[in-house]
Amino acid sequence: MLDDLLILIGRFHPLIIHLPIGFIVLGILIELNSKKLKWSNDALKFIFFWATITGILSIVSGYLQYQNGGYLWQTVQNHFLAGILTVILSFSFYQKLIENSFFKLLPRKLFTVGNSIVLLLAGHLGGNITHGEEHLTEPIKNLASFNKVQNKPIKYYNDYKEKPLFSSVIQPILDEKCVKCHNSKKSSGKLKMHNSNELIKGGRNGSIINFERPEMSEMYIRIHLPKDKKKHMPPKGGKQLTREEINLVSNWIKNGSSFKKSVEEFKLDENLINYFFTIEKPFYPTENVAMPNIESLEKVRAKNILINPISKNSNFFSVNTLNYSEFRDIDLSIISSVRENIVNLDLSYSKITDSIFFNLKYYTNLTVLKLNNTNILGENIDELSQLKNLKRIYLVNTKFDAQNTEKLIRLKYLEKVYLFQEDRILETPLKSSKEFQEILDFGNYSLNNSKQNKES
Amino acid sequence: MDDIKKLHNEFKKTNARFNTRRHFLKDCTLGLGGIALGSFLNSCSTKNISFNYNADRSLNPLAPIAPPFSPKVKSVIYLHMVGAPSQLELFDYKPELEKLHNKPCPESLITGKQFAFIEGIPNMLGPQATFSREGESGNWISNHIPHFKNIIDEVTFLKAVHTDQFNHGPAQLLMHTGSPRLGRPSIGSWVTYGLGSESNDLPGFIVLTSGGTPDGGKSLWGNGFLPSIYQGVQCRSKGDPVLYLKNPKGVSQELKKNIIGSINQINYNEYKKFNDPEVLTRISQYEMAFRMQSSVPEVMNINDEPKYIRDMYGVQPGKESFANNCLLARKMVEKGVRFVQLYDWGWDSHGNGEAESLRKGFLRKCKDSDRPIAALILDLKQRGLLDETLVVWGGEFGRTPMWENRAGVQNTLVGRDHQGEAFTMWMAGGGLKKGYVHGKTDEIGYRGIEGRVSVYDIQATILHLLGFDHEQFTYDFQGRPFRLTDVEGQVIRQILA
Numbered sequence: 005m006l007d008d009l010l011i012l013i014g015r016f017h018p019l020i021i022h023l024p025i026g027f028i029v030l031g032i033l034i035e036l037n038s039k040k041l042k043w044s045n046d047a048l049k050f051i052f053f054w055a056t057i058t059g060i061l062s063i064v065s066g067y068l069q070y071q072n073g074g075y076l077w078q079t080v081q082n083h084f085l086a087g088i089l090t091v092i093l094s095f096s097f098y099q100k101l102i103e104n105s106f107f108k109l110l111p112r113k114l115f116t117v118g119n120s121i122v123l124l125l126a127g128h129l130g131g132n133i134t135h136g137e138e139h140l141t142e143p144i145k146n147l148a149s150f151n152k153v154q155n156k157p158i159k160y161y162n163d164y165k166e167k168p169l170f171s172s173v174i175q176p177i178l179d180e181k182c183v184k185c186h187n188s189k190k191s192s193g194k195l196k197m198h199n200s201n202e203l204i205k206g207g208r209n210g211s212i213i214n215f216e217r218p219e220m221s222e223m224y225i226r227i228h229l230p231k232d233k234k235k236h237m238p239p240k241g242g243k244q245l246t247r248e249e250i251n252l253v254s255n256w257i258k259n260g261s262s263f264k265k266s267v268e269e270f271k272l273d274e275n276l277i278n279y280f281f282t283i284e285k286p287f288y289p290t291e292n293v294a295m296p297n298i299e300s301l302e303k304v305r306a307k308n309i310l311i312n313p314i315s316k317n318s319n320f321f322s323v324n325t326l327n328y329s330e331f332r333d334i335d336l337s338i339i340s341s342v343r344e345n346i347v348n349l350d351l352s353y354s355k356i357t358d359s360i361f362f363n364l365k366y367y368t369n370l371t372v373l374k375l376n377n378t379n380i381l382g383e384n385i386d387e388l389s390q391l392k393n394l395k396r397i398y399l400v401n402t403k404f405d406a407q408n409t410e411k412l413i414r415l416k417y418l419e420k421v422y423l424f425q426e427d428r429i430l431e432t433p434l435k436s437s438k439e440f441q442e443i444l445d446f447g448n449y450s451l452n453n454s455k456q457n458k459e460s
Numbered sequence: 461m462d463d464i465k466k467l468h469n470e471f472k473k474t475n476a477r478f479n480t481r482r483h484f485l486k487d488c489t490l491g492l493g494g495i496a497l498g499s500f501l502n503s504c505s506t507k508n509i510s511f512n513y514n515a516d517r518s519l520n521p522l523a524p525i526a527p528p529f530s531p532k533v534k535s536v537i538y539l540h541m542v543g544a545p546s547q548l549e550l551f552d553y554k555p556e557l558e559k560l561h562n563k564p565c566p567e568s569l570i571t572g573k574q575f576a577f578i579e580g581i582p583n584m585l586g587p588q589a590t591f592s593r594e595g596e597s598g599n600w601i602s603n604h605i606p607h608f609k610n611i612i613d614e615v616t617f618l619k620a621v622h623t624d625q626f627n628h629g630p631a632q633l634l635m636h637t638g639s640p641r642l643g644r645p646s647i648g649s650w651v652t653y654g655l656g657s658e659s660n661d662l663p664g665f666i667v668l669t670s671g672g673t674p675d676g677g678k679s680l681w682g683n684g685f686l687p688s689i690y691q692g693v694q695c696r697s698k699g700d701p702v703l704y705l706k707n708p709k710g711v712s713q714e715l716k717k718n719i720i721g722s723i724n725q726i727n728y729n730e731y732k733k734f735n736d737p738e739v740l741t742r743i744s745q746y747e748m749a750f751r752m753q754s755s756v757p758e759v760m761n762i763n764d765e766p767k768y769i770r771d772m773y774g775v776q777p778g779k780e781s782f783a784n785n786c787l788l789a790r791k792m793v794e795k796g797v798r799f800v801q802l803y804d805w806g807w808d809s810h811g812n813g814e815a816e817s818l819r820k821g822f823l824r825k826c827k828d829s830d831r832p833i834a835a836l837i838l839d840l841k842q843r844g845l846l847d848e849t850l851v852v853w854g855g856e857f858g859r860t861p862m863w864e865n866r867a868g869v870q871n872t873l874v875g876r877d878h879q880g881e882a883f884t885m886w887m888a889g890g891g892l893k894k895g896y897v898h899g900k901t902d903e904i905g906y907r908g909i910e911g912r913v914s915v916y917d918i919q920a921t922i923l924h925l926l927g928f929d930h931e932q933f934t935y936d937f938q939g940r941p942f943r944l945t946d947v948e949g950q951v952i953r954q955i956l957a
Contacts, residue, residue, distance in 0.1 A: 274954055278956070312524055314531075315528060318526070420844070424842040445844070449838035450768075451838070
């Protein structure tokens with residue numbers, strides 16, 4: 005009953021806030037024309053009194069809206085604080101108008117200018133919450149034709165040696181860090197950098213590349229200037245070149261700024277090459293997944309199950325039941341709400357059984373599955389054959405049945421399966437392709453180059 | 461007396477009259493505004509507000525959290541051979557040195573160099589081992605460590621490591637804390653601070669020693685300026701693993717449980733009263749200690765391992781041995797311990813005593829450590845643990861190609877002096893090239909001529925594999941951010957897979 009009432013008041017927030025906005029705007033208009041209007045002071049008192057009252061109502065209703073509307077504190081906090089500040093400014097202006105001695109010395113402009121600024125801010129941030137972060141910036145960007153610079157992936161080449169250095173690395177760096185201000189639509193200093201012709205042409209002060217004396221190239225000098233120098237590029241507030249990028253661009257300029265020469269011809273330091281090129285494919289999936297709900301993470305953690313992102317800003321998670329050895333098949337429901345986010349699942353030492361595979365097949369991004377020291381037989385392991393990301397399975401010290409190794413063939417994307425059993429010698433009975441045999445690791449390594457005698 | 465009381469009361473009343481609600485509303489509003497403005501400006505910082513999925517550290521300072529970058533390994537086993545083993549008798553094959561055996565060292569090699577003991581002109585000392593190429597990689601290996609050939613294709617050699625310290629203590633401190641002076645956190649502490657501990661029942665950073673305590677002392681696994689919870693916990697392999705963990709005589713587990721329960725109840729009441737999160741930390745520490753009473757003896761018990769596994773390592777139950785420690789290291793990593801640090805003392809082969817000679821003491825150290833190290837790598841491999849564990853092997857520096865001449869007189873037994881300019885280390889595990897050699901020394905193994913890497917480079921690489929950028933991983937202390945590698949270090953990208 006009371007709850008519903010509070011929700012109702014909260015819902016009125018978007019309506020109520022327009023009252024103080026109206027009052028304050030009206031007040032500022034009167035204040036600006038106060039010399040013409042004799043009654044201005046009385047009116048202002050009245051107006052800012054009511055601005056304060058309705059402002060407080062807005063804060064209360066806004067708070068209720070935040071409490072019951074499912075908003076996160078991170079999204080509302082700035083809006084909330086700006087709102088409070090608006091009310092405080094209105095209230096203190098009112099205090100000044102009724103001649104509170106404390107505010108006598110403060111200039112009136114502080115209140116009028118300050119109030120307009122925080123009001124705008126609060127309103128804008130509120131708009132961001134209801135209409136989305138980009139509701140204002142998007143059309144502005146389109147108007148100014150700031151097309152979003154595409155982050156071209158520089159990495160993951162395997163045939164980089166023959167590729168031209170300029171088009172494969174240098175231009176992407178320029179695109180990312182310079183073209184924002186130096187393009188066909190906006191060209192600071194008359195300089196455009198979005199293709200090689202424009203680079204040669206240069207800007208207001210001529211070419212930025214000096215082919216005769218590379219070290220004197222404007223571009224080379226500017227990127228090496230200390231960051232706080234005015235001529236340093238990219239400018240102070242902008243996205244800076246990394247040390248390796250500076251190094252590479254310098255190398256390119258010093259070796260004649262060729263637009264055609266291949267990576268190999270530049271004889272770059274191996275460290276530098278490794279920074280920009282790698283043949284290594286990413287281990288975990290690269291597609292984006294939806295952000296998990298923080299509450300569902302807390303629920304998992306409350307059960308003493310470890311759940312953490314694989315790296316700080318990743319939406320992919322590792323889950324480990326190391327500290328919850330009573331984990332059973334049914335407990336999978338605790339983590340199933342975030343199953344698409346799980347890439348690394350460690351259920352070792354738990355009490356799971358083979359029926360778990362019927363549920364695990366829905367963990368579409370699962371990459372590493374650890375089932376060590378469990379009673380898994382591997383009966384239904386082929387249920388996982390739909391998992392395109394599954395690369396490693398750990399079945400060390402399980403009850404894994406040698407007959408079930410054949411089922412693993414159906415998991416086409418596997419890279420490694422660990423099948424070492426401390427208490428017995430497990431060997432596959434099947435005669436399959438050599439490639440498949442290499443995926444299976446039965447362990448039993450010894451220092452005498454012979455099989456262990458486990459009976460002794 | 462009454463008059464004074466009256467006067468005092470009057471003073472209080474008058475004073476109170478000045479601090480009325482009206483005064484607060486009239487005169488203090490700007491102050492309130494300031495407070496609000498302060499927090500408002502605070503939230504205006506340009507740093508993006510991103511969601512933090514990590515576990516909350518305020519209740520449990522060891523709660524595992526994700527590193528900034530995708531890691532290649534999640535735990536580390538660091539094998540430190542205390543005293544500095546001779547690279548010239550193990551991995552760095554120098555046939556040219558054989559030709560110079562017992563010939564005086566050219567003066568140009570000595571002038572301006574600092575040695576711990578060499579004085580005047582020493583003689584050169586040829587390799588005290590025979591070498592062969594082993595494995596598919598065909599890397600050189602000495603006859604003193606025959607089991608190593610089984611794992612030679614798993615490891616990456618760094619053959620031109622250098623350090624600027626030539627005495628044991630400072631060199632060990634530099635290797636493990638990034639500074640030759642006392643006071644910095646050890647690498648294990650940094651890692652536990654940055655990643656936390658997965659296991660609820662075991663410490664995140666465990667230290668095992670054999671042969672003796674290293675010269676650098678316990679500061680080698682100290683927490684420095686990091687909170688003390690991140691320091692290494694030394695487990696003894698003989699007697700009680702952790703002192704004072706066992707219940708005293710006449711105290712049953714049930715009684716202990718009740719005692720800890722009561723203490724925690726009192727602490728919890730305290731927490732409800734003052735809301736101080738430190739109290740919760742304390743509660744979790746009591747609980748951890750209680751759980752360690754059963755979990756530590758369990759993980760430290762090597763008798764439950766199958767006999768053929770114990771034989772593979774060559775363990776000596778009940779004794780303090782490097783082999784036991786290697787097996788324990790595997791068990792700990794299996795149970796979620798983040799950083800296991802092994803110290804094996806006795807590699808200081810100067811040649812001024814049997815235990816310190818290359819033909820006696822050194823050979824025994826080789827024999828005692830060869831089998832367990834090879835077994836450790838293979839055992840980690842067959843359990844799939846090598847994919848996510850980093851094993852690092854090395855001393856604090858290397859040894860000279862000259863025969864040590866203490867006080868100008870050639871030592872009676874064969875031995876070498878300290879050398880920081882060039883020595884060999886190796887790493888194995890996730891994210892590294894296998895069977896790879898990085899770096900090269902000159903013809904006599906005196907200094908690196910290719911692929912030189914510093915101690916800081918090694919630390920930077922270890923942190924890199926764990927998912928950190930060593931330049932960003934800092935801790936604020938005494939007014940400035942500190943990092944493990946101070947102002948040095950570059951990730952050795954050539955050895956990354």
